[in-house]
Amino acid sequence: MGKGGNQGEGAAEREVPMPTFSWEEIQKHNLRTDRWLVIDRKVYNITKWSTQHPGGQRVIGHYAGEDATDAFRAFHPDLKFVGKFLKPLLIGELAPEEPSQDHGKNSKIIEDFRALKKTAEDMNLFKTNHVFFLLLLAHIIALESIAWFTVFYFGNGWIPTLITAFVLATSQAQAGWLQHDYGHLSVYRKPKWNHLVHKFVIGHLKGASANWWNHRHFQHHAKPNIFHKDPDVNMLHVFVLGEWQPIEYGKKKLKYLPYNHQHEYFFLIGPPLLIPMYFQYQIIMTMIVHKNWVDLAWAISYYIRFFVTYIPFYGILGALLFLNFIRFLESHWFVWVTQMNHIVMEIDQEAYRDWFSSQAGAAWPSGVLTFCPPHMLLSLFPTMPRHNLHKIAPLVKSLCAKHGIEYQEKPLLRALLDIIRSLRKSGKLWLDAYLHK
Numbered sequence: 001m002g003k004g005g006n007q008g009e010g011a012a013e014r015e016v017p018m019p020t021f022s023w024e025e026i027q028k029h030n031l032r033t034d035r036w037l038v039i040d041r042k043v044y045n046i047t048k049w050s051t052q053h054p055g056g057q058r059v060i061g062h063y064a065g066e067d068a069t070d071a072f073r074a075f076h077p078d079l080k081f082v083g084k085f086l087k088p089l090l091i092g093e094l095a096p097e098e099p100s101q102d103h104g105k106n107s108k109i110i111e112d113f114r115a116l117k118k119t120a121e122d123m124n125l126f127k128t129n130h131v132f133f134l135l136l137l138a139h140i141i142a143l144e145s146i147a148w149f150t151v152f153y154f155g156n157g158w159i160p161t162l163i164t165a166f167v168l169a170t171s172q173a174q175a176g177w178l179q180h181d182y183g184h185l186s187v188y189r190k191p192k193w194n195h196l197v198h199k200f201v202i203g204h205l206k207g208a209s210a211n212w213w214n215h216r217h218f219q220h221h222a223k224p225n226i227f228h229k230d231p232d233v234n235m236l237h238v239f240v241l242g243e244w245q246p247i248e249y250g251k252k253k254l255k256y257l258p259y260n261h262q263h264e265y266f267f268l269i270g271p272p273l274l275i276p277m278y279f280q281y282q283i284i285m286t287m288i289v290h291k292n293w294v295d296l297a298w299a300i301s302y303y304i305r306f307f308v309t310y311i312p313f314y315g316i317l318g319a320l321l322f323l324n325f326i327r328f329l330e331s332h333w334f335v336w337v338t339q340m341n342h343i344v345m346e347i348d349q350e351a352y353r354d355w356f357s358s359q360a361g362a363a364w365p366s367g368v369l370t371f372c373p374p375h376m377l378l379s380l381f382p383t384m385p386r387h388n389l390h391k392i393a394p395l396v397k398s399l400c401a402k403h404g405i406e407y408q409e410k411p412l413l414r415a416l417l418d419i420i421r422s423l424r425k426s427g428k429l430w431l432d433a434y435l436h437k
Helices: 057-061 069-075 079-089 107-122 130-154 158-183 191-204 210-222 244-251 259-289 293-339 355-360 375-380 386-402 412-435
Strands: 034-039 042-045 090-094
Touching: 034 057, 034 069, 042 079, 057 210, 069 107, 069 210, 069 355, 079 090, 107 355, 107 386, 130 158, 130 293, 158 191, 158 210, 158 293, 191 210, 191 293, 210 259, 210 293, 244 412, 259 293, 259 412, 293 412, 355 375, 355 386, 375 386
Parallel strands: none
Antiparallel strands: 034 042, 042 090
């Protein structure tokens, strides 16, 4: 137990010395009904407050029993503002003899990364060029206009329809990255403005839900490629990933699908169906079940605009098929790009790594992905405007080299082939474990 004092949640600061705790005790408070975490050596009881956390209780709960300093700083651009919410939750601090890091994390890497982030701040790399994001929005609107004009002027024949579909799929992909910027609070200094524009972009331009995206995406960045914590590697028994999961499934004789052939049926299930079926069903159900009526209203505005625009050319059924074909095209692009940062990287159970190592080990900064921001750099600096990410890349590369962390850059074709190789390898591990008596 801690050394003296009241340990109850919300204990006010007082002149008497604060209670001190060891890591051994703090790590016991990592349950859903009992959550402590550490920020800058201060111990906070977030058990009840986590349900009110704007980013969702899961993302903050993933750091229960751990040091959350770098994650806290990464996700919150206005530390003074969010610091007000921490004060009532303060219950003590780390004992003087305790290291600042839990689970034997590399303090030198942490120190160097914090110095790197300070350098980025001194270089004003967290300062937004608003013209850049205005032009991004303008080019999305331009693509939408070109798509409508193509059908209006050339008719609804196969060729104009295909051209329009590809233009709209490109527009949807670009809107996806734009909403990503606002969702990461990387555009405006005040979070409320980012949240407002985020709802407009993801809702009115894409027909999706900001709350649904926040719930998934913040968990992904908090604990990338960690089973049961990163929802992006939860493949619902359709695929087995990494090395630990296929072996566990094999030992337990779990066979929802023939996983030794997953590198083959990936083409039939993954790219074609993720957005048109799985994501759309999940988004709609999430908005209804959780009563996200504001998000639902924004999404409805997208569908109204789309069908009013294209029903005159294709009819109701034709417009519905047209919409799903657009999402079919976008889904292929989205899956190939995003799974380069998941399937082929290390996927395992909780390893308790420092922020820099966990982010660097779960994504690569592929220089060929010209239509999306570098995933690794986004993961390290989620609130940095994307137009500045290339400026910090050389410093990140240098830090990786210093600590022996691989900084991967791959040609697109090799990245695609690596996805298939990784799925084949995991499938073989499953089959070997499954057949082993």
